[in-house]
Amino acid sequence: MKENKKILVIDDDPDFQEAVTSILKSADYEVVTASNPEEGKEKIFSEKPNLILLDIMMDSLFDGFSLCHTIKTSKEFKEFNDTPIIFVSAVKEQTGSRFQFDGDEEGMVGPDDYIDKPVKADKLLVTIEKFINK
Amino acid sequence: MSERKPLVLIIDDEEPIRNACSFIVKGMNCDTALAGDGEQGLKMIKEMKPDISIIDLKLPQMDGFEVLEKSTALFPNMVAIVITGYATVDHAVEAMKRGAFDFIPKPFTPEELRVIIKRGLDRRSLLLERETLRREKKLLEENFITIVSHQLKSPIAAIVQYFEVILTGAAGEISKETLDIITKAKIRAESLLNMVNDWLDLSRMNHQQMGEDIKSVPLGKLLEKQVGFLESLAGKEGISLILEPYTGSDVVQGNETFLDQLFYNLISNAITYNKPHGSVTISLKTEKDGVFVSVSDTGIGIPSEHLPLIFEQFYRVRHKTKKSKGTGLGLSIAKKIVDSHHGRIDVESKEGKGSTFTVFLPKTFHKTT
Numbered sequence: 001m002k003e004n005k006k007i008l009v010i011d012d013d014p015d016f017q018e019a020v021t022s023i024l025k026s027a028d029y030e031v032v033t034a035s036n037p038e039e040g041k042e043k044i045f046s047e048k049p050n051l052i053l054l055d056i057m058m059d060s061l062f063d064g065f066s067l068c069h070t071i072k073t074s075k076e077f078k079e080f081n082d083t084p085i086i087f088v089s090a091v092k093e094q095t096g097s098r099f100q101f102d103g104d105e106e107g108m109v110g111p112d113d114y115i116d117k118p119v120k121a122d123k124l125l126v127t128i129e130k131f132i133n134k
Numbered sequence: 135m136s137e138r139k140p141l142v143l144i145i146d147d148e149e150p151i152r153n154a155c156s157f158i159v160k161g162m163n164c165d166t167a168l169a170g171d172g173e174q175g176l177k178m179i180k181e182m183k184p185d186i187s188i189i190d191l192k193l194p195q196m197d198g199f200e201v202l203e204k205s206t207a208l209f210p211n212m213v214a215i216v217i218t219g220y221a222t223v224d225h226a227v228e229a230m231k232r233g234a235f236d237f238i239p240k241p242f243t244p245e246e247l248r249v250i251i252k253r254g255l256d257r258r259s260l261l262l263e264r265e266t267l268r269r270e271k272k273l274l275e276e277n278f279i280t281i282v283s284h285q286l287k288s289p290i291a292a293i294v295q296y297f298e299v300i301l302t303g304a305a306g307e308i309s310k311e312t313l314d315i316i317t318k319a320k321i322r323a324e325s326l327l328n329m330v331n332d333w334l335d336l337s338r339m340n341h342q343q344m345g346e347d348i349k350s351v352p353l354g355k356l357l358e359k360q361v362g363f364l365e366s367l368a369g370k371e372g373i374s375l376i377l378e379p380y381t382g383s384d385v386v387q388g389n390e391t392f393l394d395q396l397f398y399n400l401i402s403n404a405i406t407y408n409k410p411h412g413s414v415t416i417s418l419k420t421e422k423d424g425v426f427v428s429v430s431d432t433g434i435g436i437p438s439e440h441l442p443l444i445f446e447q448f449y450r451v452r453h454k455t456k457k458s459k460g461t462g463l464g465l466s467i468a469k470k471i472v473d474s475h476h477g478r479i480d481v482e483s484k485e486g487k488g489s490t491f492t493v494f495l496p497k498t499f500h501k502t503t
């Protein structure tokens with residue numbers, strides 16, 4: 001049997017985690033979750049996910065941005081620099097509105113894609129399939 | 135994260151004193167760096183950003199006072215301790231005035247130095263803590279509305295997300311009746327979410343200085359991006375979005391986030407109040423002092439008696455053919471944004487035929503004083 005692809009959901013809202021997990025599992029993905037950036041980092045190493053869904057605002061304002069940058073660029077995460085990351089955020093995507101980000105916003109490496117929260121099941125699955133084929 | 139040892143920089147022209155100080159300080163679980171003159175000392179302060187600097191006041195070339203003054207101006211959170219050569223109180227007082235935290239007269243015993251370093255380290259952690267708090271407070275202030283909006287939206291988003299799980303069948307089979315009810319509940323929750331979004335957009339605009347973050351914005355690219363975002367919404371109704379080719383410069387000065395929002399509101403209206411398989415045409419025209427953008431649709435139009443009112447907050451037209459599900463804030467937000475850029479927004483419409491919203495944005499941004 002072929003191994004299922006693994007998705008890591010990093011989000012501090014347990015309800016959101018649960019809901020998204022159900023959607024992903026119904027599409028035959030294996031799902032692991034983390035509730036904060038630290039746990040997220042640990043899970044990346046231990047679980048080696050094929051793709052990461054990442055919330056932007058967790059404990060502190062810009063967790064998602066900096067975590068994304070770290071995963072994409074740091075030596076520590078060398079093995080995972082190419083792992084696709086999708087931002088999932090209640091900050092309106094359509095208007096492209098962004099946070100005010102104290103100065104060093106420039107030069108931050110962003111995600112591979114964005115989706116709005118709440119996520120539409122079909123949009124979520126289509127977006128994921130852009131990056132990993134089952 | 136590994137805790138870094140505190141770094142103490144010692145600036146003194148006498149090598150034996152430098153070395154002795156360094157030896158004592160290292161014994162206190164600190165790292166040290168040494169400089170033999172003022173110029174070198176200042177350079178090292180800039181490069182290494184020490185936690186504490188011990189500065190001999192009497193130095194060749196650039197004297198200790200100058201080093202003290204320059205470095206505390208650059209790094210107010212650095213703790214500076216001066217060594218006074220002769221037991222003159224004057225020098226010490228002068229040094230304190232210029233930003234030194236404390237002074238130690240020569241000659242001094244190791245114990246005397248240790249006591250002063252210890253106090254310096256305490257002072258340093260206090261300063262750093264204060265700095266962190268100050269920064270956090272600033273971040274919170276700047277992003278107050280973002281935070282509130284996050285708090286307000288998260289629960290609604292979670293509710294909608296659960297409905298979505300039920301509706302996709304991921305939680306198991308449900309009856310047709312339940313499905314209908316959940317669908318209705320989800321629509322209401324979604325419109326609540328939209329309303330909160332609109333409200334927050336509006337308050338963001340009242341609070342945040344519209345004149346902030348002004349830069350050159352290429353409108354063509356911005357419109358392309360919005361068309362990209364909105365394509366799926368349009369696709370559902372079979373509506374085509376057309377961005378016409380343009381010539382000339384499309385660049386205006388403005389706040390990109392707000393301009394994004396402006397055109398999002400106009401284009402999404404043109405889709406929402408369209409007819410099935412209609413179209414939305416966006417065109418861009420360059421004039422001498424600015425750029426015209428028009429968003430034209432083949433939709434239901436707006437009866438002329440309503441036209442003067444549609445830019446008012448919460449105003450919605452009761453269309454015969456289409457019930458508006460919006461809040462009635464989109465156009466008032468659009469108008470606010472245009473006004474803040476000292477532009478103009480106009481509308482032409484024929485009931486049953488379609489509407490054209492035209493925006494003029496001046497090339498240069500004039501800050502309101």
Ligand SMILES: Nc1ncnc2c1ncn2[C@@H]1O[C@H](COP(=O)(O)OP(=O)(O)OP(=O)(O)O)[C@@H](O)[C@H]1O
Nearest residue numbers: 403404407435450451458460461462463464465489
């Ligand atoms: N392109 C259009 N064609 C026809 N009617 C329009 C068009 N744009 C706006 N309107 C009318 O003007 C009203 C006000 O629009 P506005 O965008 O301010 O609010 P809304 O779309 O109802 O809600 P929202 O705040 O969600 O945008 C709408 O309710 C609609 O009746």
Ligand SMILES: [Mg+2]
Nearest residue numbers: 403460464465
């Ligand atoms: Mg609208």
